Amino acid sequence: MLKQRFYIDGVEVNEPNNYALNEIELNFDKGSDKASLSIDSWELGVGDLSNVNDAEIKSLKHLTDGLIGGVGVGEGKPFRIELENGGTPNVLFDGYLDLWTAKYECGKITAKAVEQGRVDWLNSGVGEVSFEYLASINLITEADYVLVPYVISTIPNYREAFMATITIFIITGEIFSQVEGILELTAEASNPFEASAIARLVLRIVYITTLLIALIKLTIDVFNLIIQPVKYHAGMYVNDLLRIGASFIGLTYSSSFLQSAPLDKLLILPEKFQTKLNDDGIFKAVQGLFTKDKTAQKGYPSFGYTVADLISAILLQFNAKLVMDGTNLRIERQNYNLSNTLYQIPAVERTEYTLNEADFFSNFFLKYQTDINDKNTLQEYAGTSYQVQVLPSNVINRKMVLTKRLDAIYINFALGKRKIELTFPEKIFDTFFKIVGGAIDLLVEVINIIIDIINGIIKLLNKIIKILKKLGIDVGFVIPTIPNIDPPNFGNLIEDRINMLKMETDFINVPKMILVDNNSDATNNKLRPENEAVLSAKFLWDNFHYLKSFVGQGDNPIGNQYYDYPLPKVPFTYDDYLKVKTDNRVIDTDGARTGIIRSLKWNIDEQTATGTFSIQQKYTNNLIEFKTESNGI
DSSP states (O other): OOEEEEEETTEEEOOOTTGGGOEEEEEOOTTOOEEEESOOEEEEEOSOTTOTTOHHHHHHHHHHHTTTTSOGGGSOEEEEEEEEETTEEEEEEEEEEEEEEEEEETTEEEEEEEETTSHHHIIIIITOOBHHHHHHTTSSOGGGOEEEEEEEOSOOOHHHHHHHHHHHHHHHHHHHHHHHHHHHHHHHHTSTTOHHHHHHHHHHHHHHHHHHHHHHHHHHHHHHHHTOOOEEEEEEEHHHHHHHHHHHTTOEEEOTTTTSTTGGGEEEEOOBOOOOBOOSGGGGGOBSOOSOOSTTSOOSOOTTOBHHHHHHHHHHHTTEEEEEETTEEEEEETTOOOOSSOEEOOOOOOOOOEEOGGGOOSEEEEEEEOBTTBTHHHHTOTTSEEEEEEEOSSOSOGGGOOOOOEEEEEEEEEEOEEOOSOOHHHHHHHHHHHHHHHHHHHHHHHHHHHHHHHHHHHHHHHHHHHHHHHTTOOOSOOOOOOOOOOOOOGGGTSOOOTTSEEESSSOBSSOEEEEBOOOSSGGGOOBOTTHHHHTSHHHHHHHTGGGGOSSOBTTBTTOSOEEEEEEEEEEOOHHHHHHHHHOOEEEOTTSSOEEEEEEEEEETTTTEEEEEEEEEOOOOOOOEEEEEEOOOO
């Protein structure tokens, strides 16, 4: 005979008034593992007014302590139930009493109990903590950010580009025309006593130098206005967000598929409604962060986004389930096996069954969001949506077809698009930098050689001036030398942009999801080549959502077809309860077929259980799938 013992704050208390009615009820919904006491509320009656450890006295004190510095009803009261069997205690329930929603009567408190480490506990509000708050207490720091380089991919102002290009070539032509006269003057200036030639040469060099500097600056300014340099947005890996969120509520986090390649590089770029406005010269007209600076922005989802919101979004996107394995929060595929020891259905008489028609959907539609601030998500629509229709392959009377229901999965993120080629203006500038830029480099080198020659002559003249001064002839001046020109570094303007994130503007209206590496140099944090394929709606269906289809495929040859059976009263021990509590998959009586527990009620005193279970077994082959991947046309 199992005896129930009750503990509040780790201290044994008197039994609740209604404890004898206690049963364990398990209901397994898609994406969760709900197991609850069938008694929703416990009646904590006064057993001994003089005993401070009386259940009702301790609970009432928890309420009043909130007025004198205690945690009060804003925090649950630790509550545990143990089953004693021959002196060996087994933990049946470990959680807390919710005294905030309790009913208080004279000599009695009726309160709900919530078990920690269960899905309903996570959904009770403990996960409703924002990432803003986690950052405010330094659980999220800049070290967790990943800087993602992006390039603006939009239609430039071709009129301005044309005018700038004309200006560039006018200045370039003027420079080359001026260079023609340099050699003539250089020959004349080789005579140190030809002062006028030297003066003209110096003036010509100064003029050309000024033109050359103006050309280089103009070229860079035009490039930045039309093409814009590489900029950086901060984001965070999904695994890091989930790990930090779990740690805040006292859990560890793991996922067999999210923590494995390629999804281990899954990153969220949060909304960005404001960006830095630069105040440096030409950059006053250009927004965005050009420097690899994590301090100027946030990398986590903000604007009220919570840990619970992220978990829900990931479960929806990947058709995943949340498994609470002790203190480990796990996000796993629907067919993930948590336990190697499954409950086996006893030999019971099966006189009736139903088919799982309620699980059938004739139409599945998966869709990412698009972003009005980034037309790349519209113009490159492929991968954004995927439709699967499950249809009868043979039809006699279409008016009597029973296939029905739509399962629409609207994913909370937009797909980030990878740059795979240079735009037309980028190609023009790239060609200019390679050809004209090379000529300018050569010209700068030639001019610097000439400047060095002139400076040598100037130094000789200055020596003569010093000698004349010693002889009593003071000319009253010293000829200044000409500074060399620094060669332009055009190679850094057209950086290796291929595989960087494309953006139409600097703003993100819908959080983007991308696969990206994190390197020591943020310039190399490019989208992975498989970004579009792995994150596509089709990939999500082929690898995660296909398990919902009644058409068998891959590692699920039977499909989502089950026979549903009632489970009559059967012997059921504490060990059986632990098996079903952690994994609702079961083995059929024959040991060959598998199935799931739909619901189960365990009578603790009798050590028996009743409920419903399903065995995976095909009952129709008259189904086909028609799949459509839209390209936006």
